[in-house]
Amino acid sequence: MQIFSTPKSIKKDSSFSFCPGCDHGIAVKLVAQIIDEMNLQDKTIAIASSGCSVTLYNFLDVDCIESPHGRACAVATGVKRAHKANGKEMFVFTYQGDGDFASIGLSESLHSALRGENITAICINNTNYGMTGGQLGPTTVLGQITTTSPMGRNIEYHGFPIKTAEHVALCEGSAFSARVALYDIKNIINAKKQIKKAFECQLKGYGFSFVEILSNCPTNWKLSPLDSHKKIENELSKIYPIKVFKDITND
Amino acid sequence: MKEKTLLKGNIAIAKAALNCGCSCYFGYPITPQTEIGEYLSFEMQKNNLAYVCAESEIGAINMALGAASVGAKVMTSSSSCAVSLMQETLSYACSDELPIVLVNVMRAGPGQGYIFPSQGDYNQTTIGGGNGDYHIISLSPSSVQECVDMTYKAFYLAQKYKNPTILLVDGLLGQTAEPCILFDNPYKEIDNSSWALTGAKNRPSRKIHSLEPSQNKLNKHILNLKNKYDLIEKNETDYEKYMCDDAEIILTAFGSLARAVKAVVNSFREKGLKAGLFRPKTLYPFPYDALKKIASQAKAIIDIEMNLGQMLRDVKLGVLSDSKVYFIGKPTGNWLKKEEIIDSVENILKENYANI
Numbered sequence: 001m002q003i004f005s006t007p008k009s010i011k012k013d014s015s016f017s018f019c020p021g022c023d024h025g026i027a028v029k030l031v032a033q034i035i036d037e038m039n040l041q042d043k044t045i046a047i048a049s050s051g052c053s054v055t056l057y058n059f060l061d062v063d064c065i066e067s068p069h070g071r072a073c074a075v076a077t078g079v080k081r082a083h084k085a086n087g088k089e090m091f092v093f094t095y096q097g098d099g100d101f102a103s104i105g106l107s108e109s110l111h112s113a114l115r116g117e118n119i120t121a122i123c124i125n126n127t128n129y130g131m132t133g134g135q136l137g138p139t140t141v142l143g144q145i146t147t148t149s150p151m152g153r154n155i156e157y158h159g160f161p162i163k164t165a166e167h168v169a170l171c172e173g174s175a176f177s178a179r180v181a182l183y184d185i186k187n188i189i190n191a192k193k194q195i196k197k198a199f200e201c202q203l204k205g206y207g208f209s210f211v212e213i214l215s216n217c218p219t220n221w222k223l224s225p226l227d228s229h230k231k232i233e234n235e236l237s238k239i240y241p242i243k244v245f246k247d248i249t250n251d
Numbered sequence: 252m253k254e255k256t257l258l259k260g261n262i263a264i265a266k267a268a269l270n271c272g273c274s275c276y277f278g279y280p281i282t283p284q285t286e287i288g289e290y291l292s293f294e295m296q297k298n299n300l301a302y303v304c305a306e307s308e309i310g311a312i313n314m315a316l317g318a319a320s321v322g323a324k325v326m327t328s329s330s331s332c333a334v335s336l337m338q339e340t341l342s343y344a345c346s347d348e349l350p351i352v353l354v355n356v357m358r359a360g361p362g363q364g365y366i367f368p369s370q371g372d373y374n375q376t377t378i379g380g381g382n383g384d385y386h387i388i389s390l391s392p393s394s395v396q397e398c399v400d401m402t403y404k405a406f407y408l409a410q411k412y413k414n415p416t417i418l419l420v421d422g423l424l425g426q427t428a429e430p431c432i433l434f435d436n437p438y439k440e441i442d443n444s445s446w447a448l449t450g451a452k453n454r455p456s457r458k459i460h461s462l463e464p465s466q467n468k469l470n471k472h473i474l475n476l477k478n479k480y481d482l483i484e485k486n487e488t489d490y491e492k493y494m495c496d497d498a499e500i501i502l503t504a505f506g507s508l509a510r511a512v513k514a515v516v517n518s519f520r521e522k523g524l525k526a527g528l529f530r531p532k533t534l535y536p537f538p539y540d541a542l543k544k545i546a547s548q549a550k551a552i553i554d555i556e557m558n559l560g561q562m563l564r565d566v567k568l569g570v571l572s573d574s575k576v577y578f579i580g581k582p583t584g585n586w587l588k589k590e591e592i593i594d595s596v597e598n599i600l601k602e603n604y605a606n607i
C-alpha cells in the first residue's frame with residue numbers, strides 16, 4: 001500500500017481502531033481534511049462519545065474530551081458556552097454513533113438542536129450498536145436481524161426505527177441537517193461537501209448543524225465491505241434517503 | 252461588601268459563587284434549591300456568562316463536565332432524587348479529573364420523597380452511586396455564613412485537586428435567612444493552563460478521557476487517583492470540636508442540626524455533665540483520626556442525624572468500637588429540638604450507664 005498524504009489533523013504514527021472496511025475510517029478522514037482546509041485545528045474542541053469512535057482522541061490531532069454515552073451534545077454545550085463566557089469562540093463538534101445520538105442521548109441531542117446550540121454533531125448511522133457487538137438500536141431497520149432481534153425487527157415487537165436527520169431538521173434551532181453516505185466516490189465527495197457546510201454554519205453562528213452519515217458495519221452485518229456498501233446503496237438509502245433536509249443558508 | 256446582610260442559604264451560595272468567578276451554571280429546577288438557579292439566571296445573563304436551563308439533570312451535569320474541561324469555574328445545583336441522576340457523570344469527572352461544584356440542597360427520600368427537611372443524602376454524597384474507585388470532596392455547612400465560606404472553599408478545592416466537590420446543604424439552611432458577611436473570596440486562583448482544553452495552539456493537542464483499554468495504564472491511573480485522595484485526606488480533613496477535650500459524652504452531628512446539638516452540650520454542661528460536640532465539616536474526607544482521639548477517653552458517643560443513621564457508619568469506623576456508640580435520629584419532619592435530643596441522650600445514659 002502506498003500512502004500519498006495524511007491530513008495534518010491526523011496524529012502522526014497513529015492508526016485507526018476501526019474494523020477493516022468500516023466507514024468510520026473514511027468519515028474521520030473527511031473530518032480531518034475539512035479541519036485542515038478550514039484552518040480549524042487550533043480552534044477545535046472535539047467531543048468523542050461511547051461507541052466505536054470513542055478513541056477519536058487517539059488519531060484526531062485536536063483538543064478532545066470523551067463524553068459519557070449519549071451526552072456528547074450536552075458536553076459540547078458546556079465546552080462552547082464556557083469558552084464564550086470567557087470571550088473565546090471555539091469550533092466545537094461531536095462525533096457520535098446513532099445509538100449514542102439518537103437512543104440513550106436523544107434528549108441531550110434534540111434539546112441542543114432545539115436550543116439552537118451553535119455546535120456541529122456528526123452521527124454515524126450503522127443501524128446497530130457496533131461497539132457492543134451489533135445489537136438492535138434506534139436505527140435498526142424493519143426486518144433486520146441483530147443479536148437482540150434474532151427474528152428480525154418487527155413493528156409489533158420492537159417498534160419503529162428513527163429517522164434522525166429528519167427529526168433534527170424539524171427543530172427550529174437547527175440550521176442545517178443532512179444525511180450522507182460513503183458507499184462510492186460520488187457520495188464521499190457529497191459527504192465532504194455537506195460536512196463542510198455544517199461546519200460553516202457553526203462558524204457563521206447560525207445554530208445547530210447536523211450530518212448523519214449512513215455507514216456500513218461489515219463485522220456485525222457479517223458482510224464483506226463491498227457487499228455492505230451494496231446494501232447501503234440498494235436497501236438502506238431507500239429507507240434513509242441521502243438528502244439535505246434543512247439548510248437555512250439556502251433560504 | 253463586608254457588612255452583615257440577611258440572606259437565605261440558597262441566595263448566599265449563589266452570590267458567593269459569582270464572587271469567586273463562577274462563569275458557568277447549568278441546572279434544572281427542583282425544590283428546595285430552585286432559588287439558586289433563579290438568582291443566577293439574571294445575574295449571569297446580565298454579565299454574559301454561561302447559563303443554560305438544562306433539559307434535565309443529566310444534561311446539566313454533562314454541560315458542567317464540558318465547561319470544566321475548558322478550565323471554567325462551573326457550578327450546578329440540585330436536590331436529592333435529582334442528584335441521583337448525576338451519579339454517572341460524577342464518576343466520569345473523578346476519572347477525568349475535572350473540577351465541578353455541585354450544590355445539593357437536601358429533601359426527604361427515598362424516591363421522590365418530598366420537600367420536607369432531612370439529611371438523607373449523607374450516603375449518596377460520601378459513598379455515591381457512581382462506579383469505580385472514586386471520591387467526591389464533600390463540605391457540610393451548618394449556617395448561612397458557612398454556606399458562603401464553604402462555597403468559596405468548594406470552588407478552591409475542586410480546582411486545587413481537579414475533582415468534583417459537593418456542598419451538602421440541609422433544606423432548612425437553604426431556605427433560612429440569617430445574617431452573614433459576604434466577604435471576598437479568600438482563596439488563591441489555581442492555574443489550569445497545563446491541562447484545560449483551549450485549542451491546540453502552539454502546543455500539542457490534549458485529550459481528556461476515562462476510557463482506558465490498557466490494563467496497565469488503567470491500573471496506574473486508578474492508583475494515581477488514590478494517591479490524590481490520600482493527599483486530600485491528609486490535607487483537607489476539617490471538623491469542629493466543641494468542649495470535647497474533657498468530655499465523657501461525645502455527641503456527633505453534621506450540618507445545621509449540629510447547632511441544636513451545641514445547645515444540648517451547653518445544657519448538659521450547666522447540669523455538670525461533661526458533654527462535647529464533634530462536627531465533621533468535611534464529610535469526605537471524614538475526620539476519623541480526630542474522632543478516634545477524642546473518643547478514646549469518652550464513655551459514650553451518641554450520633555444524632557436527621558436520617559436513620561448514615562454518618563453513624565463513619566462514626567463507628569472512627570471510634571472503632573460498636574459497644575459505646577449510640578444513635579438518635581428520624582428520617583424527616585421537624586428538625587430535632589434541643590429538648591428532644593436531651594431526653595433521648597438521658598434515656599441512653601440511663602439505660603447503659605448507671606454512674607453518669
Ligand SMILES: Cc1ncc(C[n+]2csc(CCOP(=O)(O)OP(=O)(O)O)c2C)c(N)n1
Nearest residue numbers: 050051052069097098099100128129130131
Ligand atoms: C451508560 C452506558 N450504557 C452502555 C454502554 C455500553 N456501550 C458502549 S458503546 C455502546 C453502543 C454504541 O453504539 P453506537 O452509539 O451506535 O455507536 P457505534 O459503536 O455503532 O459506532 C454501548 C451500548 C456504556 N458505555 N455506557
